[in-house]
Amino acid sequence: MNKSQKLNSRRSVLKGVASGLGALAFQVMLTKEALSQNGTNKNPLAPRDAHHKAKAQRIIFLNMEGGPSAQETFNPKPGRSLFKFKKHGENGLPVSECLPHLATQVDKLCMMNGMYSDSAEHINASIQLHCGKSLSSRPSMGSWVTYGLGSENEDLPGFIILNPSTVGAGSKLFGNAFLPGIFAGTAIGRNLELSDAKNSALDKSSQRILLDRAQERTRKKSLLHSHNGQLDALINSFELGFRMQSVLPDLLNISNEPKHILDSYGVGKRPTDDFGRQCLAARRMSEAGVRFIELVHKSWDHHSEIGRLLPDRCREIDQPIAALLKDLAQRGLLEDTLVLWGGEFGRTASAHHKGGGSGHNNKGYTMWMAGGGVKPGFSYGQTDGDGWEAIEGKIHTHDLHATLLHLLGLDHTQLTYRYSGRDFRLTDVHGQVVKDILA
Amino acid sequence: MIRKLSSTLFLAYFFALIHSRDLVAEEEKINLSSAEHFEKQIAPLIKEKCSRCHSHAAKKSKNGLMLDSRDSMLKGGDSGPAIIPGDPDKSLLIQAIRYTGELQMPPEGKLSKRDIKLLEDWIQAGAVAPASRFEGQASSAIDPGKLWSFQSVKNVAVPKIHSNWPRTAIDHFILKKLKQEKLAWVEDAKPSVLCRRIYIDLVGLPPTLKQQDEFISAYSENPQKAIDQTVTKLLQTNQFGERWARHWLDTARYAESNGNNRNRVLRYAWRYRNWVIDSLNADLPYDQFLKAQIAGDLLPYQNRKQRNRQRIATGFLAVGSKPYYPTIVPFDPNEPDRARFDWAAEQIDATFKGMMGLTVGCARCHDHKSDPIPTKDYYALMGIFRSTNPKFGMYWDLFGVDEGQAQRDFLFDFNLLVLNDEILPVIKPLQDQYKPLVIEQNRINLRKRHWPQQVERMQKKLKDNKNLSEQQVTQIQAHIETRLKKLAEDKERLKVVLKLKKQLQDSFNYAVDHAMGVEDSPNPSDVHIRLAGEHAKKSDLVKRGFLTKIEFKDESSLINQKQSGRLELAHWIAHPKNPLTARVAVNRIWHHLFGRGIVESLDNFGVAGELPTHPELxxxxxYKFIHDFNWSQKKMIRYLMTSRVYQLSSSENLTTKNHLDRDPDAKLYWRRNPRRLEAEALRDSMLAVSGLLDPRRPVGSPVVDFEYYADIRHTDRQRAFDLLKGNYRTIYVPTLRGHRNKLYELFNYPDDEAVNSARSSGSVPTQALYLLNNPLIMNFAKNLAERLINQQPDDPAQRVLQLYRLCYNRLPVEQELKEDLKFIEKQSQIGNEMQAWSLLSHSFLISGEFLYRF
Structure with a gap:
């Protein structure tokens, strides 16, 4: 085979993996890059070069679902906040009394106090936070990132989400939409178990025997269809699945971690056990090279009971997240891991509600980042005196996405996918990289 | 209607009051130098006020000035540059619109202060706009005369080629192209391969052993006749409709829950699904098939049965995913109307993508960027659909009503079509008495929930009494008093309400047959253009009508002003002279049989879509579909399947360098490509070979038993599956938006929030895990093994032969048989015989030869 033949057949293989609209759907940069880098590469998840030098190799997104209050966590409003704040760290960033552990890590955080987005309704807002645009089927940011960069580990999916919501937008939040299925988020329940990774009736060796029997026949059949490539892709998907079912559960099995690590995350203790396990699993996945990790922590939708509920939620995440940041830093992982914290929106100050509750607020709220390429111990943007509206350093969700992609070495205007006759991007036609927060 | 709306508004405000959401919507601070700002604010303004005389679109440049790109503004006209970015005062454009000097534009009148300020600020911020044309390249710039798909369908002469290869005219077209490209075609597929291909393609099930034998023996006598007979026979089976309906349901973005921001079950979507299956089986001509779905409620009918069938068909317009309003806080009284626009937009999108392969949705905010679809046309359609009431099982506008309460009260009018509407005169008065009681009960409950706290707070305030004036104290006391009084009254009233409800319920003894669908609204009317798609920005009123760039003049398409206009639209879309409808339809049939459309972008025949590989074909x-086959889909399918090109082999043993250089993916059909079984065919085939398939149609849908007011949860996908109780064909497994059955989720079920006629078929590791480990698949393997053992109790070799025939439609070669027997022997020693056979069966179900058709 000459080179062009090889390319042609390779192209078919890749299309086989992702075909649908066939050639049309799977052209674009993915094929080009995979081909130019490595003509024999069959794996669509193979790592790909970024557009420019990356500051971060992966993202851990700590999704506080329901909309945590900025005024009660990181952006105090005198006369409006219910809880007390103290300044912490070298730069004196304020942290609520509800988050004593995180207060010790504040020098690692880059606070974004001027976040805003388009919707004050949970599902619309969650979809926008994940997919850029509300109420339409678009790929999740994790899918875009894996599409753009591939996976660092050939035995693992590039995009894993722990404990996704069981109501609301459902799998849309981690779906690949029109991107090839290989870029869909792999959902793992709160018990940290991968579905269908265990077979109650077959042990590992029987499984292998079964698989070998099937693969052998498929391989024979594939000899007559090698240019088309679909059968080769099928064989590969089985091998990857087989490896994944051992590797991923091992990775998620935190019981082998030393006691001091387990203790530091608050594993085995109420109320930190649940999220502690997830944070620890996230660290292990970062080490293993998973590109995009999302952890979901629920129930931040505190209306009239914010005074009672917010401290409870904080207690569940405070120690685990602090431990995660420390642990990542100690292992040198924080340098190229970007941690993102926040929810789909924030809340109005309690005083805004006559009934003494705290409503949804998409006009001004706080998220923070840490690690890979952002200014540590830095505070950017501000809301007005009530925390009602962002007034300076405003960052729209589109800008956040543009910045995340930028830190990963991707230009948000170049990361496109042609579908249904036009090019799509995570940021649609919007988005500005927030240069002021880059280290 | 009016009463409903006003009560709605009242409720909405009431709700808003109770929650005291005194949030005030304020305008966002806008980035004046963003492209978005330009697109949303500046471009529409310039277009509206200036383009008539200064644009390419209007083909006018008065005084040499064009105002439809940044470059042309910088260049300016006879008097010099029109704008100086950063300096509004020095910009001629601003001087002109301020009406202060000699130059006063636009001539018909000064712009509003707001508009002038908009332009000033925009120039001040740098006058950010696309350098080249931003307006005018749309509708009018694109010559509809040049877009291939807008040309009328021609009766193309069949290419004359001297060859004995072609079996049908189709083959002549294919051969012509292959010869042009100097591509040799491959041999026909082996009969066993062809047999499986035909069965999977037509009915989504593998042939039984008997069917295989029949085909092979007929094929040995006369291949072409065998194919024709088999196809004709299969087209008569119910399985055909159950297979092909699914293709249309993909196009129709069918699902059994709403998705979106209120994911409620669509309890009666199944009637529409069954209608699609039945229509395909009855070979309802495609033009009628479409007309019924757009305007079944307005079409003439001969009997009640037909009338109801047609009404159910309009479910097409109702099963889409709809946003639930209000979505913003505080409640905006414009929302119900905006919601109606959004629902109408969803129907327009589905209708035009689904039936004509056009993405007209783009024109909601601006003239279509690439296709000849002006915004005006869009709002002409909007008028039609805005005059249509979707009946989809909810009163989305009854905000604040406890839906759970309403649901338990079966007397509630569910905003659905009532098929047995002869009972309406009886039940309607009951419902009319009933509904206010539900609402009243709900209000009482809301007060009960919120007022005691409020009273408590007020009492505390009085007790603390920090600098309250006497007047304030009196006021608060009065508030407390009224509220306590009302709460006491409520207590009594609630008893009465419940009693009245009970009486009505007891007197209600009627079975209501519900369906989803649409009907005309009582007052059909035209709508205004909304600038940049923003609901509040009204522009010209547009007469209801169709796409103006597609014209075929032989009958008047005047819309009956007393109706919505759907009837006329239906006739227009399904008109034999409509250049798109038939092309889109046959292209999809081709896709489902050949794996790729002649136009690869099935739902986009516009400029941004793909060009046809074989335009003449x-x-x-x-042409044949419309004129010879009278829109019969079955005839078209038979015509395609009896062509020689359908029968070609997919194996690559005859592939040459020339093939790989010129057409490596065989887009010109010199061979076929293997195709993976779709989710439904995959499970149905597994059910069939393991002997578990129940070929009957289940009654209704399991989601009828769901609480309609509850949001779908993840566990519901399993619940729906379990409630189905039986191994029915997969088309009957409910699909819940956002929480689809795992099989669907993994095996490339399409996005069901919009029209998506093509499915992808990529292989991913999570599919592999499902196939390897999921108990359902394990169970199929076990049943298949039992079937083998029961049918061939004494002869392992016979079992292996049967396994090959059932799963692969062929016999093993000697080597294969030997290996498999050795495998059984070894595994029987390790475990037991049953386990060994289960393992072997499982290995067949997950192998390429089973998962694909060749």
Missing amino acids: LDHLS
Whole structure:
């Protein structure tokens, strides 16, 4: 085979993996890059070069679902906040009394106090936070990132989400939409178990025997269809699945971690056990090279009971997240891991509600980042005196996405996918990289 | 209607009051130098006020000035540059619109202060705009005369080629192209391969052993006749409709829950699904098939049965995913109307993508960027659909009503079509008495929930009494008093309400047959253009009508002003002279049989879509579909399947360097490509070979038993599956938006929030895990093994032969048989015989030869 033949057949293989609209759907940069880098590469998840030098190799997104209050966590409003704040760290960033552990890590955080987005309704807002645009089927940011960069580990999916919501937008939040299925988020329940990774009736060796029997026949059949490539892709998907079912559960099995690590995350203790396990699993996945990790922590939708509920939620995440940041830093992982914290929106100050509750607020709220390429111990943007509206350093969700992609070495205007006759991007036609927060 | 709306508004405000959401919507601070700002604010303004005389679109440049790109503004006209970015005062454009000097524009009148300020600020911020044309390249710039798909379908002469290869005219078109490209075609597929291909393609099930034998023996006598007979026979089975309905349901973005921001079950979507299956089986001509779905409620009918069938068909317009309003806080009284626009937009999108392969949705905010679809046309359609009431099982506008309460009260009018509407005169008065009681009960409950706290707070305030004036104290006391009084009254009233409800319920003894669908609204009317798609920005009123760039003049398409206009639209879309409808339809049939459309972008025949690989063939088929086959889909399917090109082999043993250089993916059909079984065919085939398939149609849908007011949860996908109780064909497994059955989720079920006629078929590791480990698949393997053992109790070799025949439609070669027997022997020693056979069966179900058709 000459080179062009090889390319042609390779192209078919890749299309086989992702075909649908066939050639049309799977052209674009993915094929080009995979081909130019490595003509024999069959794996669509193979790592790909970024557009420019990356500051971060992966993202851990700590999704506080329901909309945590900025005024009660990181952006105090005198006369409006219910809880007390103290300044912490070298730069004196304020942290609520509800988050004593995180207060010790504040020098690692880059606070974004001027976040805003388009919707004050949970599902619309969650979809926008994940997919850029509300109420339409678009790929999740994790899918875009894996599409753009591939996976660092050939035995693992590039995009894993722990404990996704069981109501609301459902799998849309981690779906690949029109991107090839290989870029869909792999959902793992709160018990940290991968579905269908265990077979109650077959042990590992029987499984292998079964698989070998099937693969052998498929391989024979594939000899007559090698240019088309679909059968080769099928064989590969089985091998990857087989490896994944051992590797991923091992990775998620935190019981082998030393006691001091387990203790530091608050594993085995109420109320930190649940999220502690997830944070620890996230660290292990970062080490293993998973590109995009999302952890979901629920129930931040505190209306009239914010005074009672917010401290409870904080207690569940405070120690685990602090431990995660420390642990990542100690292992040198924080340098190229970007941690993102926040929810789909924030809340109005309690005083805004006559009934003494705290409503949804998409006009001004706080998220923070840490690690890979952002200014540590830095505070950017501000809301007005009530925390009602962002007034300076405003960052729209589109800008956040543009910045995340930028830190990963991707230009948000170049990361496109042609579908249904036009090019799509995570940021649609919007988005500005927030240069002021880059280290 | 009016009463409903006003009560709605009252409720909405009431709700808003109770929650005291005194949030005030304020305008966002806008980035004046963003492209978005330009697109949303500046471009529409310039277009509205200036383009008539200064644009390419209007083909006018008065005084040499064009105002439809940044470059042309910088260049300016006879008097010099029109704008100086950063300096509004020095910009001629601003001087002109301020009406202060000699130059006063626009001539018909000064712009509003707001508009002038908009332009000033925009120039001040740098006058950010696309350098080249931003306006005018749309509708009018694109010559509809040049877009291939807008040309009328031609009766193309069949290419004359001297060859004995072609079996049908189709083959002549294919051969012509292959010869042009100097591509040799491959041999026909082996009969066993062809047999499986035909069965999977037509009915989504593998042939039984008997069917295989029949085909092979007929094929040995006369291949072409065998194919024709088999196809004809299969087209008569119910399985055909159950297979092909699914293709249309993909196009129709069918699902059994709403998705979106209120994911409620669509309890009666199944009637529409069954209608699609039945229509395909009855070979309802495609033009009628479409007309019924757009305007079944307005079409003439001969009997009640037909009338109801047609009404159910309009479910097409109702099963889409709809946003629930209000979505913003505080409640905006414009929302109900905006919601109606959004629902109408969803129907327009589905209708035009689904039936004509056009993405008209783009024109909601601006003239279509690439296709000849002006915004005006869009709002002409909007008028039609805005005059249509979707009946989809909810009163989305009854905000604040406890839906759970309403649901338990079966007397509630569910905003659905009532098929047995002869009972309406009886039940309607009951419902009319009933509904206010539900609402009243709900209000009482809301007060009960919120007022005691409020009273408590007020009492505390009085007790603390920090600098309250006497007047304030009196006021608060009065508040407390009224509220306590009302709460006491409520207590009594609630008893009465419940009693009245009970009485009505007891007197209600009627079975209501519900369905989803649409009906005309009582007052059909035209709508205004909304600038940049923003609901509040009204522009010209547009008469209801169709796409103006597609014209075929032989009958008046005047819309009956007393109706919505759907009837006329239906006739227009399904008109034999409509250049798109037939092409889109036959192209999809081609796709489902060949794995790729002649136009690869099935739902986009516009400028941004793909060009046809065989334009003449597409016209030949479309013409035949309309004129020779009278829109019969079955005839078209038979015509395609009896062509020689359908029968070609997919194996690559005859592939040459020339093939790989010129057409490596065989887009010109010199061979076929293997195709993976779709989710439904995959499970149905597994059910069939393991002997578990229940070929009957289940009654209704399991989601009828769901609480309609509850949001779908993840566990519901399993619940729906379990409630189905039986191994029915997969088309009957409910699909819940956002929480689809795992099989669907993994095996490339399409996005069901919009029209998506093509499915992808990529292989991913999570599919592999499902196939390897999921108990359902394990169970199929076990049943298959039992079937083998029961049918061939004494002869392992016979079992292996049967396994090959059932799963692969062929016999093993000697080597294969030997290996498999050795495998059984070894595994029987390790475990037991049953386990060994289960393992072997499982290995067949997850192998390429089973998962694909060749």
